[in-house]
Amino acid sequence: MSKEDKNIPDHKEILLPDASKLIVSSSPHLHDSGQVAKIMREVALAMLPLVVAAIWVFGLPAVRVLLLCTAFCLSFELISLKLLGKSLKPATDFSAVITGMLLAMNLDANAPWWICLIGSFIAIVVAKQLFGGLGYNPFNPALVARVGLLIGFPDIMTVWSPTTAAQKVSTIDAQSLATPLEIASQSTAAGKELLWDNYFDLFTGNISGCLGETSALAILVGGGYLILRRIIWWQIPFFYILTVAIITGLVNNFVPMATPDALFHILTGGLMIGAFFMATDMQTTPVTRKGGAIFAIGCGVITSVIRIWGAYPEGVSFAILFMNAFTPLIDKMTRVKPFGFWQGESK
Amino acid sequence: MADHLLFPGGVHPKDGKSISFSMPIQSAPLLEEYTIPLSQHIGTPAQPIVKRGQRVLKGQKIAEATDNISAHIHAPTSGEITSVSKHPITGEMLAMTNCIGPAGHMVSSLVITSDGEDKEGFTLMPIEEWQSIDKKILLERIKEAGIVGMGGAAFPTHVKLNPPQGKRPDTLIINGAECEPFLTADHRLMLEEPEKIIEGILMMKYILGAKTVYIGIERNKPDAIKTMKKHLREGIEVRELRVLYPQGSEKQLIYALTKRKVRMGTLPMEVNCIVQNIGTAFAVFEAIVMGKPLFERITTITGEPVVRPGNWRLRIGTSIGDALKMAGGVKDPEKVGKILIGGPMMGLAQFSLDTPIMKSGSGVTLLNKDEIVQYTSVPCIRCGRCVDVCPMNLMPSTMSIQAMKERFDLLEEWHVMDCLECGCCSYVCPSQRPLVQLFRLGKSHVLKKRQRELEKLKAKG
Numbered sequence: 001m002s003k004e005d006k007n008i009p010d011h012k013e014i015l016l017p018d019a020s021k022l023i024v025s026s027s028p029h030l031h032d033s034g035q036v037a038k039i040m041r042e043v044a045l046a047m048l049p050l051v052v053a054a055i056w057v058f059g060l061p062a063v064r065v066l067l068l069c070t071a072f073c074l075s076f077e078l079i080s081l082k083l084l085g086k087s088l089k090p091a092t093d094f095s096a097v098i099t100g101m102l103l104a105m106n107l108d109a110n111a112p113w114w115i116c117l118i119g120s121f122i123a124i125v126v127a128k129q130l131f132g133g134l135g136y137n138p139f140n141p142a143l144v145a146r147v148g149l150l151i152g153f154p155d156i157m158t159v160w161s162p163t164t165a166a167q168k169v170s171t172i173d174a175q176s177l178a179t180p181l182e183i184a185s186q187s188t189a190a191g192k193e194l195l196w197d198n199y200f201d202l203f204t205g206n207i208s209g210c211l212g213e214t215s216a217l218a219i220l221v222g223g224g225y226l227i228l229r230r231i232i233w234w235q236i237p238f239f240y241i242l243t244v245a246i247i248t249g250l251v252n253n254f255v256p257m258a259t260p261d262a263l264f265h266i267l268t269g270g271l272m273i274g275a276f277f278m279a280t281d282m283q284t285t286p287v288t289r290k291g292g293a294i295f296a297i298g299c300g301v302i303t304s305v306i307r308i309w310g311a312y313p314e315g316v317s318f319a320i321l322f323m324n325a326f327t328p329l330i331d332k333m334t335r336v337k338p339f340g341f342w343q344g345e346s347k
Numbered sequence: 348m349a350d351h352l353l354f355p356g357g358v359h360p361k362d363g364k365s366i367s368f369s370m371p372i373q374s375a376p377l378l379e380e381y382t383i384p385l386s387q388h389i390g391t392p393a394q395p396i397v398k399r400g401q402r403v404l405k406g407q408k409i410a411e412a413t414d415n416i417s418a419h420i421h422a423p424t425s426g427e428i429t430s431v432s433k434h435p436i437t438g439e440m441l442a443m444t445n446c447i448g449p450a451g452h453m454v455s456s457l458v459i460t461s462d463g464e465d466k467e468g469f470t471l472m473p474i475e476e477w478q479s480i481d482k483k484i485l486l487e488r489i490k491e492a493g494i495v496g497m498g499g500a501a502f503p504t505h506v507k508l509n510p511p512q513g514k515r516p517d518t519l520i521i522n523g524a525e526c527e528p529f530l531t532a533d534h535r536l537m538l539e540e541p542e543k544i545i546e547g548i549l550m551m552k553y554i555l556g557a558k559t560v561y562i563g564i565e566r567n568k569p570d571a572i573k574t575m576k577k578h579l580r581e582g583i584e585v586r587e588l589r590v591l592y593p594q595g596s597e598k599q600l601i602y603a604l605t606k607r608k609v610r611m612g613t614l615p616m617e618v619n620c621i622v623q624n625i626g627t628a629f630a631v632f633e634a635i636v637m638g639k640p641l642f643e644r645i646t647t648i649t650g651e652p653v654v655r656p657g658n659w660r661l662r663i664g665t666s667i668g669d670a671l672k673m674a675g676g677v678k679d680p681e682k683v684g685k686i687l688i689g690g691p692m693m694g695l696a697q698f699s700l701d702t703p704i705m706k707s708g709s710g711v712t713l714l715n716k717d718e719i720v721q722y723t724s725v726p727c728i729r730c731g732r733c734v735d736v737c738p739m740n741l742m743p744s745t746m747s748i749q750a751m752k753e754r755f756d757l758l759e760e761w762h763v764m765d766c767l768e769c770g771c772c773s774y775v776c777p778s779q780r781p782l783v784q785l786f787r788l789g790k791s792h793v794l795k796k797r798q799r800e801l802e803k804l805k806a807k808g
């Protein structure tokens with residue numbers, strides 16, 4: 001016994017915590033450091049390459065649209081939270097900033113300020129807060145705003161500023177004011193096969209269109225970052241783009257007049273930004289990876305159908321919104337089977 | 348041997364093991380008083396067989412198992428049974444001998460005031476030549492020694508080692524994963540007593556008649572893997588496991604080692620596997636070869652706030668406060684946020700320093716205030732992370748909404764009863780939703796409902 005006694009420390013004073021001050025809650029007592037605000041910050045960070053690309057392609061006007069949309073979205077978020085009598089804390093989670101940036105990416109570099117204002121209102125107030133705020137909105141707010149604006153102000157929403165590169169050329173030819181997809185659609189309508197020769201411009205984004213429709217390169221950088229940081233799943237952009245590539249590729253192969261080739265489709269319009277930044281929006285897409293893949297394939301089919309046979313040259317926003325509506329159904333279909341669920345597989 | 352399999356999901360919480368893993372097991376000083384709960388295991392509480400004022404010897408049986416799923420309890424030292432105890436919060440003297448159990452509710456218990464002599468009174472005879480002894484006798488010995496699973500659930504070991512008629516388990520799995528962060532008790536035991544553990548494992552193998560034995564150890568304990576490999580005997584294999592929480596959970600461990608999937612709602616026995624823990628193997632060895640009943644165990648006392656964290660051979664009934672004193676107390680009492688029995692992923696937060704450590708008490712973990720999180724109920728952002736990490740492939744996101752709406756019927760339909768309560772989902776949820784916390788609530792509701800239905804059936808005849 002005396003041998004054991006040596007183990008009592010000869011500390012002058014042994015301090016013990018005050019039991020009444022202990023925090024008591026149910027396990028787990030640790031948490032991964034990821035929080036909503038942190039995830040949203042990462043997404044915002046991933047959009048920086050797009051911002052840089054937009055500025056490179058369109059110059060300072062791009063900054064103006066970006067700042068306006070972000071500021072309006074944040075303000076609407078604060079105002080609606082205040083009016084709804086909710087805590088203002090969700091406004092700090094960066095989700096409004098992302099919505100603002102995404103909205104700007106859907107606009108022309110010279111969009112008037114009031115377009116930004118109305119767009120932000122539709123996105124934050126109508127599409128998000130009226131549904132209950134982050135986590136409850138069934139449709140992607142930025143896309144709702146884009147489609148709302150497109151329907152309300154078709155003239156403004158289909159006029160595109162020339163790129164800074166094009167401005168330097170003294171005579172601005174009419175083509176530089178149409179997006180490549182619009183050009184394609186015109187040529188299809190005229191029954192001609194589109195022979196696009198400058199894929200490099202498509203890839204780097206030196207083309208007309210809205211801010212985010214341009215540089216595939218920037219989107220790959222930002223989207224790749226999100227995949228590496230495990231913020232989004234690779235399945236969604238992969239299957240989305242693959243589906244579009246297969247369908248447009250097949251159609252182009254057999255009826256070249258109907259639509260341009262697959263690479264053209266991938267690099268133009270909102271497909272890249274849609275696949276990496278909007279079809280991956282967590283709130284409005286399925287919760288499982290398998291569900292995400294089905295969602296993405298659905299988006300791909302609808303996008304291709306609209307682009308090839310629809311009245312609009314571009315179909316990404318409609319496709320994603322349409323599939324948003326199916327998210328609950330996909331969730332139900334892809335409910336995972338619990339571990340050990342399958343019968344007879346025990347050996 | 349090819350690499351082991353992966354169960355779905357899992358997380359990598361900070362492991363905190365470096366705080367205590369290098370500290371050799373020390374024996375604990377004799378205390379003045381031990382509070383021994385009568386319900387230390389799954390199943391019916393034991394019945395006291397001693398009277399107030401009675402003198403007992405160390406190792407003497409003081410409470411008896413009442414039915415098949417129960418275990419005997421033995422005195423941790425010699426002394427007197429004093430049956431009055433103080434209420435840990437109000438300080439009032441209770442007529443009943445109650446104390447706060449690790450789960451937070453009052454449990455009946457016996458209090459022993461030690462006489463300082465620590466006189467041994469083992470009544471069980473050491474069995475040296477166990478290989479030539481009937482299995483029944485060995486099983487009876489394990490039962491007499493009051494051994495329960497030392498990993499957490501505390502299921503009586505003699506019941507587990509005695510499969511029902513018609514079942515012939517062929518594989519014994521020894522859980523050396525110790526996947527719970529911060530805890531190092533099993534790790535130390537493997538380093539210090541490999542021969543005894545192996546001997547204990549052989550005894551269990553013999554009792555079960557199992558063909559294969561796997562000792563599963565996570566790769567973050569290479570020294571333990573090496574030591575155990577060095578002392579291996581025929582029929583036993585050491586398998587390295589990927590470091591992933593909850594690797595030590597029965598169904599996940601069985602899958603990782605044998606590729607067998609335990610079907611939902613069934614026991615490992617259905618796939619002919621029995622899982623036992625390192626500490627249990629050691630206790631079995633001591634009970635058979637030394638005739639020593641289970642009245643002490645290895646417990647890790649650890650965490651940032653602790654002055655001298657380490658691993659102790661603690662007697663059952665040691666209070667958390669006494670255990671902390673052995674470890675030199677805490678550096679700054681103001682900073683301590685939580686005291687847990689167990690580790691940070693599955694441990695139970697305590698609100699009294701008088702709570703005793705029981706047979707399943709693998710650790711006492713202290714966390715500083717800045718280390719802990721408060722789970723709140725921000726809406727789910729449907730990120731799918733919880734679904735990704737759930738080792739049972741459940742859908743915590745959907746289930747948490749059902750639980751909040753108190754739709755316990757839906758919860759049951761969505762297999763809440765298969766939730767391991769491992770906490771991976773809560774751990775990753777960026778909205779910090781109290782997912783597993785809600786499922787615990789849901790499970791208790793479903794259990795109550797099932798009980799009511801059973802009673803109704805019984806009433807009908």
Ligand code: SF4
Nearest residue numbers: 737766767769770772
């Ligand atoms: S606590 Fe339950 S629901 Fe959550 S991850 Fe573990 S098993 Fe899945």
Ligand code: SF4
Nearest residue numbers: 727728730731733776
């Ligand atoms: S981890 Fe949390 S926020 Fe993400 S889906 Fe699960 S419950 Fe929702």
